[in-house]
Amino acid sequence: MRAATTALALCLVAALSAASASRALADADPPSDVLLLQNVYYPYHPKVSPQLQAQLDDITARARRAGFPIKVALVASRSDLGAVGQLFGHVASYASLLQREIAYLRPQPTLAVMPNGYGTDATGPQGPTIVNRLPPPRTVDGMARGAITAVEQLAAANGHPLKTNDLGGGRSAHHRTSSPALFLFAPVLLLVLAVAARSLLRRGRPTQPAQDAAGSCDRSDDGG
Amino acid sequence: MPVPVPAGHGAGFQLAPRSTAVGHASAIGRLRCAPRLGARVLAHVELFAAGRVVPIPPGIGVAPPLVRRGAYVSGGRCSYPIRTTEPTGLLELDSDVHLSLGDLFAIWGQPLSRTRLAAFRTTARAPVRAYLDGRRWRRDPRTMPLSAGAVVVLEVGRYLPPHARYSFPRAQ
Numbered sequence: 285m286r287a288a289t290t291a292l293a294l295c296l297v298a299a300l301s302a303a304s305a306s307r308a309l310a311d312a313d314p315p316s317d318v319l320l321l322q323n324v325y326y327p328y329h330p331k332v333s334p335q336l337q338a339q340l341d342d343i344t345a346r347a348r349r350a351g352f353p354i355k356v357a358l359v360a361s362r363s364d365l366g367a368v369g370q371l372f373g374h375v376a377s378y379a380s381l382l383q384r385e386i387a388y389l390r391p392q393p394t395l396a397v398m399p400n401g402y403g404t405d406a407t408g409p410q411g412p413t414i415v416n417r418l419p420p421p422r423t424v425d426g427m428a429r430g431a432i433t434a435v436e437q438l439a440a441a442n443g444h445p446l447k448t449n450d451l452g453g454g455r456s457a458h459h460r461t462s463s464p465a466l467f468l469f470a471p472v473l474l475l476v477l478a479v480a481a482r483s484l485l486r487r488g489r490p491t492q493p494a495q496d497a498a499g500s501c502d503r504s505d506d507g508g
Numbered sequence: 509m510p511v512p513v514p515a516g517h518g519a520g521f522q523l524a525p526r527s528t529a530v531g532h533a534s535a536i537g538r539l540r541c542a543p544r545l546g547a548r549v550l551a552h553v554e555l556f557a558a559g560r561v562v563p564i565p566p567g568i569g570v571a572p573p574l575v576r577r578g579a580y581v582s583g584g585r586c587s588y589p590i591r592t593t594e595p596t597g598l599l600e601l602d603s604d605v606h607l608s609l610g611d612l613f614a615i616w617g618q619p620l621s622r623t624r625l626a627a628f629r630t631t632a633r634a635p636v637r638a639y640l641d642g643r644r645w646r647r648d649p650r651t652m653p654l655s656a657g658a659v660v661v662l663e664v665g666r667y668l669p670p671h672a673r674y675s676f677p678r679a680q
Contacts, residue, residue, distance in 0.1 A: 312552065312554045312597065312671050312674060314594070314596040314598075316515070316561075317515075317561075317563060317564075317579075317594075317595045317596045317597065318579045318594065318595060318596065320515055320563060320579075320595070321578065321579035321595055322578040322579045328677035328678070329677060329678060361675075362675040363675040363676060363677040363678075364677075365675060366552070366596070366674050366675060367510075367552075367554075367659075367671035367673065367674050367675075368510045369673075369675045370510075371510070377509065381509070381510060381512050384512035384514065385512045385513065385514055385515070385561075386514075386515070387514065388514070388515075388517060
């Protein structure tokens with residue numbers, strides 16, 4: 285009996301070792317490389333429309349600024365998965381794999397989208413429920429639209445609501461980015477106003493000869 | 509279920525895409541920088557060191573000024589017979605030139621030998637492991653041919669089972 289148990293244990297160890305050795309190596313999937321450098325992975329083919337790309341880029345950027353730095357992979361075909369093509373159609377499994385590939389020091393909120401549906405990882409306890417309510421997208425543009433909706437709902441569920449009235453337009457983001465520009469140009473604007481005011485004040489005074497030589501247009505205007 | 513392998517961070521894992529020669533669009537041996545001519549085919553290379561991914565940057569083999577769009581490089585002054593335009597390890601190869609892995613590393617400006625893989629060093633007892641289409645390549649890794657559909661894995665340190673297949677996108 286004891287010998288049989290030992291033999292069974294040895295067989296189990298051998299089988300597990302073989303299974304481990306035969307596992308395919310991951311991280312030869314394009315999204316895991318691209319998402320280290322940007323928030324969204326777009327499929328090779330067919331292409332997502334530029335307008336929807338801009339909207340999805342915008343909402344993921346806003347989610348990041350709001351404290352929910354989600355990464356999104358739109359996977360339209362096996363070629364988007366490189367060496368892990370066997371996961372095409374297994375969106376939840378792929379989302380989990382992708383999250384573990386791209387996470388650094390802390391869990392990385394991740395959303396994967398395939399034509400058959402959505403998968404999430406590290407998006408909070410409500411994440412799977414939220415994305416499972418969305419209908420499977422039929423086209424790549426549908427995948428992008430669904431991702432926009434999912435990002436908005438996942439951010440809200442994690443306590444980072446994003447404005448919905450500008451969904452797609454991204455106006456709030458532009459407003460935010462314009463504020464620093466205003467600060468930058470305010471001194472220049474003030475300087476221009478000061479120069480204009482000084483010029484107006486000088487018009488009231490007798491002009492100097494040197495200024496006359498350079499200011500013929502002013503004089504003709506005055507004369508008119 | 510495939511094994512997740514995280515990308516490495518810090519020194520040795522963040523490699524610049526170009527060498528000084530590529531910066532000046534100079535010839536590298538027989539390889540010259542030229543406006544895009546002829547057909548391109550695709551191959552894939554993946555690097556691992558110490559059980560982590562060594563990201564391959566976009567813009568290898570593309571002379572500056574680079575035209576960037578997010579994580580991608582969409583153009584430059586000229587390009588060599590091997591180049592990368594995305595950070596995925598996808599290689600674009602001139603189909604009418606015989607190319608090797610040594611050519612890739614020469615253009616990249618990174619060392620490759622039995623005991624050296626980019627910034628990582630090892631010993632002759634535990635050399636750089638090279639795989640072509642999932643099979644071990646026991647000769648000098650620089651001599652490995654690069655051709656259409658080649659799937660290359662280079663490792664140093666911890667062993668990771670190499671993949672043998674890769675689903676390539678359509679050539680652009």
